[in-house]
Amino acid sequence: MKKTIEYLNNKKKNQQKITALTSYDYPTTLLLEKAGIDMIILGDSVGTNILGYKDETEVTLEDMIHHAKAVSRALQNIFLVVDLPYRTHETPQEAVFNAKQLLKAGADAVKFEGIKENIVQVLKDNGILVMCHIGLNPQYHQEDMKQGKITRGKILDEAVQLLQGAKTLEKAGADLIILEKIPEKVAKIITENISIPAIGIGAGKYCDGQVLIINDLIGIGEKKFKHAPDYINLRKPILETLLRYKDETEKQLFPAKEHVNLIRTGELEKFKDWCSNQGFKI
Numbered sequence: 001m002k003k004t005i006e007y008l009n010n011k012k013k014n015q016q017k018i019t020a021l022t023s024y025d026y027p028t029t030l031l032l033e034k035a036g037i038d039m040i041i042l043g044d045s046v047g048t049n050i051l052g053y054k055d056e057t058e059v060t061l062e063d064m065i066h067h068a069k070a071v072s073r074a075l076q077n078i079f080l081v082v083d084l085p086y087r088t089h090e091t092p093q094e095a096v097f098n099a100k101q102l103l104k105a106g107a108d109a110v111k112f113e114g115i116k117e118n119i120v121q122v123l124k125d126n127g128i129l130v131m132c133h134i135g136l137n138p139q140y141h142q143e144d145m146k147q148g149k150i151t152r153g154k155i156l157d158e159a160v161q162l163l164q165g166a167k168t169l170e171k172a173g174a175d176l177i178i179l180e181k182i183p184e185k186v187a188k189i190i191t192e193n194i195s196i197p198a199i200g201i202g203a204g205k206y207c208d209g210q211v212l213i214i215n216d217l218i219g220i221g222e223k224k225f226k227h228a229p230d231y232i233n234l235r236k237p238i239l240e241t242l243l244r245y246k247d248e249t250e251k252q253l254f255p256a257k258e259h260v261n262l263i264r265t266g267e268l269e270k271f272k273d274w275c276s277n278q279g280f281k282i
Helices: 005-013 025-034 061-072 090-105 117-125 144-147 156-172 184-192 214-218 233-248 264-277
Strands: 016-020 039-042 079-083 109-113 129-136 176-180 198-201 209-212
Touching: 016 264, 025 061, 039 061, 039 144, 039 209, 061 079, 061 090, 090 109, 090 117, 109 176, 117 129, 117 156, 144 209, 156 176, 156 184, 176 184, 184 198, 209 214
Parallel strands: 016 039, 016 209, 039 079, 079 109, 109 129, 129 176, 176 198, 198 209
Antiparallel strands: none
16 A cells, blocks of 8 residues: 555654655665565665765765656555655745655655745645654764764754644645654653654654664764764675675685586587687687
8 A cells, every 4th residue: 555645644644653764776665665664764864875985965866866767666555755855845836846856756755954934835835745854964964973973852943943843844745754863751741742753763752653774774884973872884794795796706716606607518519610610719
């Protein structure tokens, strides 16, 4: 059954947690479908996790369209949210034009960072589902992040701004919201005072759901983040496998007999005779 915004709203109403992860490609999405994940948030995190960019501000709309198409080819039931990247939603007209391109690529909803009620309103006026993103906003907080200033809402003014911002975005018509790197008890108050589903990343257990970057969840990234659990670390066995492959190839242990295709002896002899007559080495 295709998961819709109504499905996600019902989970909030029934106090059932929403499960979300990032996915940037076809095979990962197939696995997420098999696991029954509710939502994929294809974020501009694709830049630092897949494309090798220095930060999220380098991600282009073309990058997002390319990966959205790959993910959407595997979609069956999961609700797909795709990011409007940096400087692609500066004006209402630009936001609508670019959001429609993401919808054509397979998105069910688009997401953008910051408290911009005018952008929410114009997207909604054009029939586009919107997820907002408050707290830590990587598109705009790069300098703070480099200085280790990650969490938002640890002081009164910030906490008030986040709560009021969430209410403003809800009133403007936002369908969903991400709370990133917000103290758990502040995120709890925000979640309980808005009617739309609040998805947390590093914002504690009281949000309506959780999202993680898939690379962090399965342990293939170079960095370890406080908000990501230690379920598994695939980086080590993957590296060990690569080293074994290199070693066995260099020692001519791979490919072994079970990995090769055979030809009947009689046919091989005919082929060798033909090669010999044509002057080929055998």
